Amino acid sequence: MQLLDGKKTAASIREELTLAVKNRKENGQKIPHLAAILVGNDGGSMTYVNAKVKACEEIGFESTLIRYDDTITEEELLRKINELNNDDAIDGFIVQLPLPKHINELKVTQAVDPTKDVDGFHPQNLGNMVLNLPGFLPATPAGIVELLKRNNIETSGKHCVVIGRSNIVGSPVSILLARNTNPGNCTVTLTHSRTKNLTEICQQADIIVAAIGKPGYVKAEMVKEGAVVVDVGTTRVDDPSRERGWRLCGDVDFENVAPKCSFITPVPGGVGPMTIASLMINTLRAVELKGL
Amino acid sequence: MQLLDGKKTAASIREELTLAVKNRKENGQKIPHLAAILVGNDGGSMTYVNAKVKACEEIGFESTLIRYDDTITEEELLRKINELNNDDAIDGFIVQLPLPKHINELKVTQAVDPTKDVDGFHPQNLGNMVLNLPGFLPATPAGIVELLKRNNIETSGKHCVVIGRSNIVGSPVSILLARNTNPGNCTVTLTHSRTKNLTEICQQADIIVAAIGKPGYVKAEMVKEGAVVVDVGTTRVDDPSRERGWRLCGDVDFENVAPKCSFITPVPGGVGPMTIASLMINTLRAVELKGL
Numbered sequence: 298m299q300l301l302d303g304k305k306t307a308a309s310i311r312e313e314l315t316l317a318v319k320n321r322k323e324n325g326q327k328i329p330h331l332a333a334i335l336v337g338n339d340g341g342s343m344t345y346v347n348a349k350v351k352a353c354e355e356i357g358f359e360s361t362l363i364r365y366d367d368t369i370t371e372e373e374l375l376r377k378i379n380e381l382n383n384d385d386a387i388d389g390f391i392v393q394l395p396l397p398k399h400i401n402e403l404k405v406t407q408a409v410d411p412t413k414d415v416d417g418f419h420p421q422n423l424g425n426m427v428l429n430l431p432g433f434l435p436a437t438p439a440g441i442v443e444l445l446k447r448n449n450i451e452t453s454g455k456h457c458v459v460i461g462r463s464n465i466v467g468s469p470v471s472i473l474l475a476r477n478t479n480p481g482n483c484t485v486t487l488t489h490s491r492t493k494n495l496t497e498i499c500q501q502a503d504i505i506v507a508a509i510g511k512p513g514y515v516k517a518e519m520v521k522e523g524a525v526v527v528d529v530g531t532t533r534v535d536d537p538s539r540e541r542g543w544r545l546c547g548d549v550d551f552e553n554v555a556p557k558c559s560f561i562t563p564v565p566g567g568v569g570p571m572t573i574a575s576l577m578i579n580t581l582r583a584v585e586l587k588g589l
Numbered sequence: 590m591q592l593l594d595g596k597k598t599a600a601s602i603r604e605e606l607t608l609a610v611k612n613r614k615e616n617g618q619k620i621p622h623l624a625a626i627l628v629g630n631d632g633g634s635m636t637y638v639n640a641k642v643k644a645c646e647e648i649g650f651e652s653t654l655i656r657y658d659d660t661i662t663e664e665e666l667l668r669k670i671n672e673l674n675n676d677d678a679i680d681g682f683i684v685q686l687p688l689p690k691h692i693n694e695l696k697v698t699q700a701v702d703p704t705k706d707v708d709g710f711h712p713q714n715l716g717n718m719v720l721n722l723p724g725f726l727p728a729t730p731a732g733i734v735e736l737l738k739r740n741n742i743e744t745s746g747k748h749c750v751v752i753g754r755s756n757i758v759g760s761p762v763s764i765l766l767a768r769n770t771n772p773g774n775c776t777v778t779l780t781h782s783r784t785k786n787l788t789e790i791c792q793q794a795d796i797i798v799a800a801i802g803k804p805g806y807v808k809a810e811m812v813k814e815g816a817v818v819v820d821v822g823t824t825r826v827d828d829p830s831r832e833r834g835w836r837l838c839g840d841v842d843f844e845n846v847a848p849k850c851s852f853i854t855p856v857p858g859g860v861g862p863m864t865i866a867s868l869m870i871n872t873l874r875a876v877e878l879k880g881l
Contacts (some may be wrong), residue, residue, distance in 0.1 A: 424717075427712070427761070483645060
């Protein structure tokens with residue numbers, strides 16, 4: 298069993314991006330500038346956004362963090378999005394999800410200019426992905442594919458079972474891995490809450506992508522010997538043994554599944570860092586696509 | 590075994606639409622107007638476009654057929670599309686595919702205003718479909734789903750295997766059937782040219798959608814007893830016994846597969862008429878969405 302070390306892979310992507318920024322500086326080109334909107338005080342969201350800002354700093358991107366209280370109205374948020382859409386200094390921006398219940402996430406997603414949508418959540422970018430047209434790939438699915446690629450894991454002709462059909466991970470990663478691209482060309486089965494005989498289906502998988510947010514859901518008996526397992530879950534579970542009182546828990550019963558795998562991502566340190574790396578790749582692309 | 594009679598189902602949809610047009614007339618509302626662009630003299634394309642125009646006439650829609658020689662440049666075609674985008678009289682329009690090789694089909698698809706894209710090929714509409722947002726569903730996939738629905742075929746929790754990942758059928762129908770909607774909620778496996786052990790995978794399917802364009806490709810041994818089989822193939826094969834010298838042949842070896850099925854679509858008379866019915870439904874929606 299080998300660990301699919303997202304932390305290490307993301308670090309080498311950051312190195313490449315640092316070099317790219319250095320070259321841009323030398324050539325007098327625009328330095329990529331990412332903005333992030335954070336609403337409220339959710340601990341997980343703050344951690345993610347801070348990690349994104351930190352990645353920008355490390356690479357040499359400019360970054361702007363915009364924070365709002367969770368009492369912000371949808372209208373105010375949409376107004377800010379419109380302002381960022383029209384701000385030439387900002388190459389790309391994200392609105393950290395989840396948002397408070399009184400704000401429609403899909404409406405927010407659609408309000409972001411597709412050419413600045415570095416999270417790849419806008420319908421235009423999802424449609425471009427379906428058609429294999431240029432655009433921004435959704436950050437987590439793209440990070441998963443990049444992790445497989447940089448660890449020389451063959452995807453062509455492999456059977457990939459995706460567990461969970463969320464808008465931001467399960468559904469788009471199922472589309473991405475089935476496309477006629479490299480990496481890609483998987484036979485993909487998309488499973489979800491209505492799926493019967495999930496165990497039987499998973500047992501056939503060469504690659505499993507677990508993205509349901511249920512800690513330890515994927516058990517050893519669901520996994521074929523030699524399978525590649527990608528764990529997208531990041532649920533906080535109580536852990537009194539830790540000073541902060543919790544730990545991050547993936548969707549996979551790591552202890553029992555790992556021995557059967559050829560490759561498996563750890564949680565944390567697997568998909569998480571790759572999502573941030575994808576976001577950075579997309580931000581550089583945003584400025585490149587504008588020809589700046 | 591029961592035939593999934595697309596001709597009959599489409600006829601009942603046309604009746605409903607005829608009534609809707611009558612009501613619109615009585616209320617002084619705009620009569621839906623569909624335009625179709627046909628490039629060249631391909632026999633299949635001419636047949637399809639004629640059938641679409643005929644359906645409009647039967648329902649009471651207005652229709653405009655625009656024909657070009659296959660020497661038309663991409664630029665001229667894009668100019669015409671732009672003209673239709675800006676013509677308030679036209680509620681929706683299609684560009685019949687395939688186009689001559691010197692014209693980029695994806696560029697043409699992207700040039701159509703998404704609010705007039707009644708074929709549902711534009712990335713914006715495909716992305717809307719992924720996110721379950723309002724928009725135009727691609728005509729053939731939507732027709733397949735409508736055919737299942739109107740024949741009371743349960744899809745929730747069923748395992749659907751889609752054969753072929755084309756932009757206009759295989760990929761979008763796999764997305765549509767996996768969504769959290771009714772019909773929908775299938776566990777979906779998308780297979781294609783790189784898929785290994787296709788036979789084994791198909792044998793597990795409760796529903797098979799065959800969309801590869803290879804006559805008679807799906808054999809009896811690939812189909813589980815009691816499965817629902819939807820045949821999207823329409824290949825012209827030589828048939829000297831017919832006066833016109835050819836017949837339409839589906840992707841399914843109908844003679845040997847049909848006896849094993851609970852339901853199966855014939856070719857012709859299955860998915861084909863449903864595609865046209867979907868286009869008509871989308872055209873009515875186009876004018877409704879504009880509030881006219």
